[in-house]
Amino acid sequence: MKSDDLIKGRGAQRQVPNKFLEHIHETRDDFLEYCRMEGEASDKNKTQYLPIFPKTIVNKVTSPDVGMMYSMNPYQGCEHGCIYCYARNTHEFWGYGAGLDFERKILVKKAAPELLENKLKGQKWEARTIVLSGNTDCYQPAEKKFEITRACLEVFLKYRHPVGIITKNALILRDLDILKELAKHRLVGVNVSVTTLSEETRRILEPRTATISKRLETIRILSENGIPVNAMLAPIIPGINSHEILNLAKAVSGNGALSFGFTVVRLNGAIGQIFSDWIKKALPHRADKVLHQIAECHGGSLNDSRFGLRNRGEGSIATQIHDLVRLARRTYFKDRKFPELNHDLHAGHKGGQLKLF
Known part of the structure; x- marks a missing residue:
C-alpha cells in the first residue's frame, strides 16, 4: 500500500477489537468485494459527535510521572488521529475501539463548563492547576463547533483559577x-505540541492537526501576547x-x-497493533527498523508500563535521545x-465575578 492509498484524513487504518467486549465487528471480504463490484464505498469515514452526560469533569491524576x-x-x-496517541486505549472504556473509532466517534461533554463551575466554587476545593486536557486535545476540530473549551476558560477566569492547556491546534x-x-x-500556561518540522511526516503521523507552520506561528503569537508557552516535542519516535x-x-x-518537554514513544495496549499496522502501510521500507528501535527503548517490548521508565x-537509543x-x-x-x-487568587473569588471584557 502506498501512502496515497491510506484512509484519507485518518491515522489508524483499521478497527481493532475492544478487549472489554464479548462480541467483535468484522468486515468480511465478500462484503468488500460486493462494494467494489457495485462501485459503493464500504465505509463512509464520517466523524460522529455523540453527547455524553458525566456527573463530574475534573479528574485527579494518580500516575507519578505524568x-x-x-x-x-x-x-x-x-x-x-495521531497514530501514536496514548489516549486511544481509554476509548475502550466507553465501549468503542482504539483504532478508527477513537478518531470517528467523538464524545462531547456539553455540561463541562457547569460541572467545572460547581467544582471551583465548592468550599472544600483549594486551587490546583487543572490541565485542559490530560487525555485528548481540547482544541480538536469538535471545539470549533461546540466551543466547550472557550466556555471553560471563561469559568477559570471568573473564579481566578489556574489552568494549563495542551494542544497542537491553532484554534x-x-x-x-x-x-x-x-x-x-499568571493563571495560564500553554503547551503546544510540535512533533516534526516535516509536513510530509506530519500528514501521515498526525493527519488532522494544524500544519507545522501554523503551530510555530501559534507559539509566536501566544508568546508575543505574554502567554507562557512550553513546547512539547513529543513523542520522540526513533527512526x-x-x-x-x-x-x-x-x-x-x-x-x-520558554521551555520544552519530551517523551520517548511507547505503544501500550491496543496502540501497539494499531501503530504496527499503520507503519507497515505508510512507511513499509522503514517499518521493521522503527519497530525494533522502539522496542529497544523499552526492554525489548513495544509495551512499557514501568513508572519512571515508560516515558x-x-x-543506547534512549541515551542518545536524552x-x-x-x-x-x-x-x-x-x-x-x-x-x-x-x-493565591482563587480563594477570594469563590463567589465568581463579572467578566472584565
Whole structure:
C-alpha cells in the first residue's frame, strides 16, 4: 500500500477489537468485494459527535510521572488521529475501539463548563492547576463547533483559577482575548505540541492537526501576547523524528517558547497493533527498523508500563535521545524558565465575578 492509498484524513487504518467486549465487528471480504463490484464505498469515514452526560469533569491524576495533578477533558476521542496517541486505549472504556473509532466517534461533554463551575466554587476545593486536557486535545476540530473549551476558560477566569492547556491546534488563537486576561494574573500556561518540522511526516503521523507552520506561528503569537508557552516535542519516535530534536528545539525557541518537554514513544495496549499496522502501510521500507528501535527503548517490548521508565526509555537509543535533549536545552533555552502559575487568587473569588471584557 502506498501512502496515497491510506484512509484519507485518518491515522489508524483499521478497527481493532475492544478487549472489554464479548462480541467483535468484522468486515468480511465478500462484503468488500460486493462494494467494489457495485462501485459503493464500504465505509463512509464520517466523524460522529455523540453527547455524553458525566456527573463530574475534573479528574485527579494518580500516575507519578505524568506531570499534572488534575485534568479535565471536554471531549473523549480525538479527530486529530495521531497514530501514536496514548489516549486511544481509554476509548475502550466507553465501549468503542482504539483504532478508527477513537478518531470517528467523538464524545462531547456539553455540561463541562457547569460541572467545572460547581467544582471551583465548592468550599472544600483549594486551587490546583487543572490541565485542559490530560487525555485528548481540547482544541480538536469538535471545539470549533461546540466551543466547550472557550466556555471553560471563561469559568477559570471568573473564579481566578489556574489552568494549563495542551494542544497542537491553532484554534487556540480564537480565544486569545480570554488567554490574555488569564495571563495578566499568571493563571495560564500553554503547551503546544510540535512533533516534526516535516509536513510530509506530519500528514501521515498526525493527519488532522494544524500544519507545522501554523503551530510555530501559534507559539509566536501566544508568546508575543505574554502567554507562557512550553513546547512539547513529543513523542520522540526513533527512526521517524528522533533526528529532528535539535532543529525542533531551535524552531520553537526562535518563536518564543520558554521551555520544552519530551517523551520517548511507547505503544501500550491496543496502540501497539494499531501503530504496527499503520507503519507497515505508510512507511513499509522503514517499518521493521522503527519497530525494533522502539522496542529497544523499552526492554525489548513495544509495551512499557514501568513508572519512571515508560516515558523516558532506556538503552543506547534512549541515551542518545536524552543527550540531544540536554544539548538542545543548553544551546537554545539557556536562562529561560517556564513560570509557576498563581494559586493565591482563587480563594477570594469563590463567589465568581463579572467578566472584565
